[in-house]
Amino acid sequence: AGNFQFPEIGSLHLIRCYPPASAQAFAEKWKLNNPAYPPWTWVKSLEVPIFATNQVEEGYLSLENVCIVKSNDDEVASCVEGEASLYDKEDEESTDSATLVQTSSGNDNVQPYYFDFHIIYSASFRVPVLYFRAYCSDGRSLGLNEIESVLPANSAKVLLESKWTFITQEEHPYLNRPWCKLHPCGSSDWMKLLFQAVEKVDRPAMELYLVSWFSVVGPVIGLGIPIQMLKEP
Amino acid sequence: MKEAQEFVWMGAIPLQIHLHESEVTTVPPPPPALILAPRIGYLPLLLPLIKPYFSSTLPPGVDTVWFEYKGLPLKWYIPTGVLFDLLCAEPERPWNLTIHFRGYPSHLLIPCEGEDSVKWNFINSLKEADYIINGNCKNVMHMSQSDQLELWNSVVNANLEAFIRSSSKLKSGTIEDDYASKSSLSSQKSQKMIGEADTSVQTKTGKVPVRLYVWNVSEDFGDMEDAPPIDSWDRISYVNRPLEIHREEGKCFTLHDAIKTLLPELFGKKRKPKGEGNISQPLETGSTADDDPEIKLLRIQGIEPKLETPISWVANHLRHPENFLHVCVYIKVPSAKSL
Numbered sequence: 001a002g003n004f005q006f007p008e009i010g011s012l013h014l015i016r017c018y019p020p021a022s023a024q025a026f027a028e029k030w031k032l033n034n035p036a037y038p039p040w041t042w043v044k045s046l047e048v049p050i051f052a053t054n055q056v057e058e059g060y061l062s063l064e065n066v067c068i069v070k071s072n073d074d075e076v077a078s079c080v081e082g083e084a085s086l087y088d089k090e091d092e093e094s095t096d097s098a099t100l101v102q103t104s105s106g107n108d109n110v111q112p113y114y115f116d117f118h119i120i121y122s123a124s125f126r127v128p129v130l131y132f133r134a135y136c137s138d139g140r141s142l143g144l145n146e147i148e149s150v151l152p153a154n155s156a157k158v159l160l161e162s163k164w165t166f167i168t169q170e171e172h173p174y175l176n177r178p179w180c181k182l183h184p185c186g187s188s189d190w191m192k193l194l195f196q197a198v199e200k201v202d203r204p205a206m207e208l209y210l211v212s213w214f215s216v217v218g219p220v221i222g223l224g225i226p227i228q229m230l231k232e233p
Numbered sequence: 234m235k236e237a238q239e240f241v242w243m244g245a246i247p248l249q250i251h252l253h254e255s256e257v258t259t260v261p262p263p264p265p266a267l268i269l270a271p272r273i274g275y276l277p278l279l280l281p282l283i284k285p286y287f288s289s290t291l292p293p294g295v296d297t298v299w300f301e302y303k304g305l306p307l308k309w310y311i312p313t314g315v316l317f318d319l320l321c322a323e324p325e326r327p328w329n330l331t332i333h334f335r336g337y338p339s340h341l342l343i344p345c346e347g348e349d350s351v352k353w354n355f356i357n358s359l360k361e362a363d364y365i366i367n368g369n370c371k372n373v374m375h376m377s378q379s380d381q382l383e384l385w386n387s388v389v390n391a392n393l394e395a396f397i398r399s400s401s402k403l404k405s406g407t408i409e410d411d412y413a414s415k416s417s418l419s420s421q422k423s424q425k426m427i428g429e430a431d432t433s434v435q436t437k438t439g440k441v442p443v444r445l446y447v448w449n450v451s452e453d454f455g456d457m458e459d460a461p462p463i464d465s466w467d468r469i470s471y472v473n474r475p476l477e478i479h480r481e482e483g484k485c486f487t488l489h490d491a492i493k494t495l496l497p498e499l500f501g502k503k504r505k506p507k508g509e510g511n512i513s514q515p516l517e518t519g520s521t522a523d524d525d526p527e528i529k530l531l532r533i534q535g536i537e538p539k540l541e542t543p544i545s546w547v548a549n550h551l552r553h554p555e556n557f558l559h560v561c562v563y564i565k566v567p568s569a570k571s572l
Contacts, residue, residue, distance in 0.1 A: 123473070123474040123475060124361050124364060124365050124442070124473065124474075124475055125361070125364055141339075141340070168353075168357075169343045169344060170343060171308070171343055173471075173473065176341075176466045176467055177340065177341065178339065178340075178341075178342065178343040178344070183357075
């Protein structure tokens with residue numbers, strides 16, 4: 001009874017094993033279906049060197065340098081590679097690794113923000129948790145208020161109403177720096193609903209897990225997920 | 234149980250708080266503030282007591298308060314007693330801290346907007362502990378706003394009686410054979426001595442909310458006084474993982490077992506890579522391989538419990554108000570294992 005909890009094997013893999021199957025599967029599918037996005041990579045948690053042994057490895061999924069531009073309409077437009085130069089005439093070097101996610105409807109005065117996303121497994125809540133941070137082209141970190149301004153309208157409203165329990169600034173579990181965290185308290189309820197809705201799943205449940213989770217969480221911070229990632233075997 | 238709670242709640246650290254010299258605008262500089270800080274409290278909550286000492290000497294501007302010990306900015310959401318146990322290898326009384334009212338290091342510390350920030354951090358930790366123990370946050374979520382506020386205020390004031398009253402509405406339970414939290418913190422009836430060997434034939438699993446602060450000491454030192462100061466949070470490994478207990482008949486899961494379970498990378502036998510949730514299996518105590526790391530010091534609530542103490546006793550009696558057990562541990566890893 002109670003909440004959905006991912007089976008023990010899954011959680012063991014996400015924390016303790018070599019790049020976990022579900023994280024790898026997620027990264028591969030992402031790459032396949034989002035050629036214009038940078039790929040997700042698996043980052044080993046180094047912490048103090050003593051924790052890095054051959055056998056077990058903690059880590060997290062990382063997607064960095066995603067460029068998000070606030071659009072006038074709140075649609076998540078398809079991402080376009082290479083058009084970053086339209087908005088960053090002065091910062092040629094920053095366009096190389098950045099990928100434009102949203103296109104603005106022709107407003108040249110828009111300031112592009114860059115996001116780093118880390119998906120880190122929470123041993124307490126037994127779900128992945130999204131951490132992210134944002135910064136300007138000059139490297140200056142963005143405060144929560146400024147990040148709010150780039151979120152989809154729904155998220156901004158929820159954030160306003162429940163300041164302390166939705167997206168908060170917290171310390172990154174490994175990096176000892178302030179990041180933003182999307183609270184997992186409701187996550188496992190969502191996941192339960194999602195898995196109940198999927199009647200027959202041919203693919204291994206683990207592979208589907210991260211994809212499904214991200215389809216719910218991604219739009220909150222403006223990262224859409226192509227429908228192909230959910231469909232294809 | 235009540236005596237242990239009183240011991241924990243009455244614990245306090247004498248602080249001697251100096252204003253950072255860059256913020257002193259008067260001659261002579263103000264004397265330091267002498268404050269007795271509750272162990273279970275948080276440094277930002279002391280501001281109303283501290284500010285009067287320094288308000289007349291501050292430069293103009295908006296206050297953004299932060300604390301520092303020997304150059305290390307202090308994480309405000311770690312309880313005061315835990316900071317002291319961790320950062321003062323040799324306890325320093327009074328504990329000399331520096332306070333800043335300007336120049337918040339926002340690249341290092343998450344923002345603190347006064348008491349509200351500390352309160353919400355506390356409530357979120359309470360939810361996390363609730364989730365770990367019960368598998369959901371219902372207990373906390375179902376508390377009314379005013380009940381939550383009452384609970385929080387009892388922590389701010391270090392008022393145990395008020396806390397017991399408020400937390401009766403929050404069934405946190407104690408670690409027993411079964412984890413259906415029937416007993417509240419205020420209940421005296423379920424006081425079966427948990428340290429004793431269980432006569433009931435059961436292997437039950439339970440989870441304990443634990444926050445472990447590990448300092449890997451690379452050099453040897455004789456006295457704690459000679460321990461090098463911690464100059465960066467990168468030297469501390471923070472482990473926020475629930476402790477899973479598998480209780481087996483006749484066996485006692487000790488504090489030592491708990492540490493080894495939480496730090497499998499450091500202790501005991503190598504495991505087969507293909508596990509099935511085996512990380513929680515208690516390792517054999519008494520494994521004294523030469524290459525095992527050495528626990529030089531282990532502190533909880535300012536005391537150094539014997540490693541053979543049953544973990545259930547430790548968790549039930551020494552936890553913080555948000556139901557986490559905070560453990561500071563100094564470990565010396567033999568050079569063969571470090572990089």
